[in-house]
Amino acid sequence: MTKPDIKLKNLFHPGDGRIPPYLAGRTQEKKNFQDSVDLLMQKSPANQNMIIYGPRGNGKTALLRYLQELTLKAGRDELEILWATPSEFKDIVQLVGLIAGNNQNLIKKALNLFEHMFDNLAVSANISMASIQANLNRPKNILAFKDLLWEKAKRKPFILIIDEAHTLNPDIGHVLLNASQNVRAEQCPFFLVLAGTPNLETTLSQASASFWDKSSTFPLGRLSEKDSHKALSIPLESCQVACTEEASMEVMYRAQHYPYFIQIWGSCIANQLIKTDSREVTLETLSKVEDEAITKCSNIYIHRYDELNKMGLVPLATDIGGTFEENDNLPIPIHELEDTVRISLQKQGEPTTHEAIQENMRKLIHVGYIWRISAPNEMVKEVPLLCYEPGIPSLMKFVRGQRIPKAEMDVILERSQNQAKG
Ligand SMILES: Nc1ncnc2c1ncn2[C@@H]1O[C@H](COP(=O)(O)OP(=O)(O)OP(=O)(O)O)[C@@H](O)[C@H]1O
Numbered sequence: 456m457t458k459p460d461i462k463l464k465n466l467f468h469p470g471d472g473r474i475p476p477y478l479a480g481r482t483q484e485k486k487n488f489q490d491s492v493d494l495l496m497q498k499s500p501a502n503q504n505m506i507i508y509g510p511r512g513n514g515k516t517a518l519l520r521y522l523q524e525l526t527l528k529a530g531r532d533e534l535e536i537l538w539a540t541p542s543e544f545k546d547i548v549q550l551v552g553l554i555a556g557n558n559q560n561l562i563k564k565a566l567n568l569f570e571h572m573f574d575n576l577a578v579s580a581n582i583s584m585a586s587i588q589a590n591l592n593r594p595k596n597i598l599a600f601k602d603l604l605w606e607k608a609k610r611k612p613f614i615l616i617i618d619e620a621h622t623l624n625p626d627i628g629h630v631l632l633n634a635s636q637n638v639r640a641e642q643c644p645f646f647l648v649l650a651g652t653p654n655l656e657t658t659l660s661q662a663s664a665s666f667w668d669k670s671s672t673f674p675l676g677r678l679s680e681k682d683s684h685k686a687l688s689i690p691l692e693s694c695q696v697a698c699t700e701e702a703s704m705e706v707m708y709r710a711q712h713y714p715y716f717i718q719i720w721g722s723c724i725a726n727q728l729i730k731t732d733s734r735e736v737t738l739e740t741l742s743k744v745e746d747e748a749i750t751k752c753s754n755i756y757i758h759r760y761d762e763l764n765k766m767g768l769v770p771l772a773t774d775i776g777g778t779f780e781e782n783d784n785l786p787i788p789i790h791e792l793e794d795t796v797r798i799s800l801q802k803q804g805e806p807t808t809h810e811a812i813q814e815n816m817r818k819l820i821h822v823g824y825i826w827r828i829s830a831p832n833e834m835v836k837e838v839p840l841l842c843y844e845p846g847i848p849s850l851m852k853f854v855r856g857q858r859i860p861k862a863e864m865d866v867i868l869e870r871s872q873n874q875a876k877g
C-alpha cells in the first residue's frame with residue numbers, strides 16, 4: 456500500500472469518542488472552552504463551569520478529546536487536565552484518588568483532609584482502596600474536597616473533565632458540584648467540564664439544585680449542512696480526493712448531518728477508493744458502498760430499539776415516528792407533539808394526565824429519540840419556536856419498520872413457508 460493510501464485508510468474515525476480527522480462546527484463550545492483556558496493561564500478561575508449535553512453520537516466526547524489535545528499542545532506543562540468517567544470512581548474516595556494521582560504530597564494532603572472518612576482502616580498510599588463510610592458527612596466532605604481542589608490547582612491550573620456525567624452518583628455529584636462552585640468563587644484556577652446524554656440535567660439537579668443554572672450549558676445537536684459537508688470534504692481533500700457536488704449531497708442526505716454517520720460513510724468511501732485506486736467520489740462510488748454503510752449505521756438502531764423496548768416505549772415511539780414521517784421529519788412544535796403523545800397513551804389505555812405526558816416525553820428525550828430545539832419563527836421573528844426534531848436520524852424509521860401489520864406479517868410468513876416447502 457502506497458503512503459497516500461495508508462493515510463486514506465485511516466482517515467475517518469467512526470466510533471466512540473474518537474477525534475475525527477476534521478472536527479466540524481461547534482464554534483461556540485470551542486470558544487467557551489478556550490476563553491476558560493485563557494483565564495486559567497492567568498491563574499483565574501473559569502467564569503462558569505461548562506456542561507455539554509446531547510443525544511448519543513453527536514460528538515460530546517470527540518469535542519472534549521479534541522479540546523483536551525489542543526489545550527495540552529498549546530499549554531504544554533502549564534496546566535493539568537484530568538479526564539474521568541463516573542465508572543472510574545464508585546465513591547468520593549476513588550475520585551479523590553484520581554485527583555491526587557501519584558503525587559505523594561497531594562496524597563498526604565488528601566489523607567489529612569479526608570481523615571474523617573477513613574474510619575479505622577489502615578490507610579496506605581493507595582487511598583482508592585479505602586472504603587467510604589456509609590453515612591457521608593456531606594458538609595465536611597465538601598469542605599475537604601474544596602481544599603483538595605485548591606491544593607491541586609495552586610500547583611498548576613486544573614481542568615477536570617467528566618464524560619458520561621449523566622451516570623454520576625448523586626452523593627458524589629453533591630460534593631463535587633458544590634465544592635467546584637465554592638473554589639471558583641474563591642478565585643481558584645479551576646474549571647469543571649461535564650458531558651452527558653440529555654438526562655444530565657436531571658442527574659445534576661439531584662446532586663445540586665442550582666448547578667445547572669449557574670453553568671454555561673451547550674446542547675449538542677447534529678451538524679449544520681455546511682459543517683457536515685466540511686466534515687467529509689476537508690479530510691478527503693487532504694488526501695487529494697475530490698467529491699462531486701451530487702455525491703456530497705447524497706452522503707449528507709443519507710447521514711442526515713449526524714456526525715457518527717458521516718464518519719461511517721467517510722470510512723466506507725475511503726476503503727472503496729483504495730480498492731479501485733481512484734481519487735474521485737461519485738454517485739457510483741456511493742452505490743458500491745451503500746450496503747456496508749447502511750449495515751454499519753443500523754447497529755446503532757438495534758441498541759436504541761432495545762433500550763426503548765426495555766422502557767415500554769416502543770408503541771409510543773412508533774406513533775411519534777408516524778407523526779414525524781407525516782411532517783417530512785421537520786421540527787414539530789412542542790404542543791403538537793404532546794397531542795400525539797396524548798392520543799397514543801389513550802390508545803394504549805395509559806393515563807393521559809399532564810404529568811404522564813411529560814414523563815413519557817422526558818424518557819424519550821433521555822434516550823435521544825426526540826431532541827428539543829428552538830426553530831426560527833416565520834410569524835414572529837423575535838420569538839423562536841420551541842420544537843422537537845428526531846434525535847438520532849432514521850431511528851424512527853427503524854422503530855416503525857419493526858411494527859409490521861399482522862396481515863402483512865402473515866403474507867411474509869406464508870411466503871417463507873412456501874419457499875421452504877420447495
Ligand atoms: N464535530 C464533528 N465533526 C466530525 N465528526 C464528528 C464530530 N463530532 C463527532 N464526530 C464523530 O462522530 C462519532 C461520534 O462521536 P462521539 O462518540 O464523540 O459522540 P458522543 O456524543 O460522545 O456519543 P455518546 O453519547 O454515545 O458517548 C465519532 O466517530 C466522532 O469522530
Ligand SMILES: [Mg+2]
Nearest residue numbers: 472515516517
Ligand atoms: Mg461520548
